[in-house]
């Protein structure tokens with residue numbers, strides 16, 4: 441497409457294995473258009489291509505059968521001057537050589553700049569692909585990491601944006617990867633941080649209730665369904681959000697593990713808790729769909745008094761209301777399956793406190809003061825569910841409802857400030873782009889000019 445548009449590019453950056461055939465096309469173009477030898481073309485492609493992997497599991501990579509590959513590429517490998525075996529060798533996974541042509545292996549072999557998407561994910565990636573580099577020990581496997589980041593202007597609430605314009609200086613959006621800029625959040629009064637958050641919480645609750653109200657009047661939905669979709673939500677109650685793709689490894693049902701214990705937490709008469717779930721399952725992910733059904737069933741159960749809700753149509757709009765409006769962002773994937781995760785970053789920069797297992801970006805982000813951790817280095821459903829209940833009962837709920845002389849939760853708001861200051865500079869898209877520039881694009885450009 442770029443060629444047809446007449447756009448010349450010097451560096452190719454592949455996001456995951458899906459587009460990796462583009463590497464062969466580059467080889468072909470260097471041979472046919474720039475009259476390079478096969479060896480020169482392959483060397484140049486390796487030197488000037490970047491491969492980012494997002495998957496922490498070999499089974500989740502694209503693999504095509506050799507028959508199918510032969511069908512489509514029979515003429516192509518000849519055109520490149522390769523034998524069939526030479527051509528296939530780029531996609532052979534040493535751990536499963538007969539499985540077919542592996543697109544991630546192609547990316548790893550044909551790009552000499554490679555990265556995972558968090559520090560933790562790079563450890564996992566080195567371990568699962570070390571055989572591609574014929575290494576026994578993962579230490580020297582040449583895969584670096586660039587932790588993902590989020591686009592702050594997109595995800596930050598309006599009140600906070602206006603406040604930062606005043607407090608951080610008008611240029612803050614151009615300096616958003618600098619800790620010193622964010623340290624000025626200290627100057628914002630805790631009460632003001634709380635009030636801005638409370639406004640977003642009211643907006644979230646109104647948004648949810650209004651959607652149910654429309655459904656109620658348009659379709660005449662069952663009252664239990666209206667309850668399960670959030671019509672009874674209350675902005676004064678501690679609110680936990682769980683919003684992400686509904687799939688097994690993210691364990692959406694984990695907090696529902698022990699309903700007796702959860703009921704006591706949710707229905708505590710002085711200090712109640714409500715939980716808002718949202719997310720979609722991939723159309724072919726039946727376990728994922730079952731999890732949504734289960735959550736919806738629990739949400740319809742009157743014993744939870746309408747304090748557990750499942751919202752439909754998770755997408756950018758719903759996500760914006762949630763990351764700004766809930767108090768706690770729950771994330772409990774099966775370790776080490778979450779390569780990075782980004783929704784907790786969107787939450788944290790709005791002061792929504794991250795409550796997460798030590799997977800993906802959280803081992804880099806968690807300071808002990810800017811949110812909470814769940815469980816240990818490995819996952820176990822029962823142990824992790826109990827860890828969630830323990831931390832809720834002993835830390836999160838008491839902190840949220842603690843009132844001193846003030847009429848708002850001051851200690852909570854101070855924690856929100858810590859989250860904003862410590863997380864925003866390091867998990868912004870600007871920091872991420874700078875990493876890619878400094879680690880890959882600029883060094884490659886310099887090499888090309890030599």
Ligand SMILES: *Cc1c(COP(=O)(O)O)cnc(C)c1O
Nearest residue numbers: 684685755756759781782783784
């Ligand atoms: C941020 C976001 C995601 C990704 O969130 P994870 O934490 O990586 O699961 C998915 N969907 C929407 C709508 C988002 O805004």
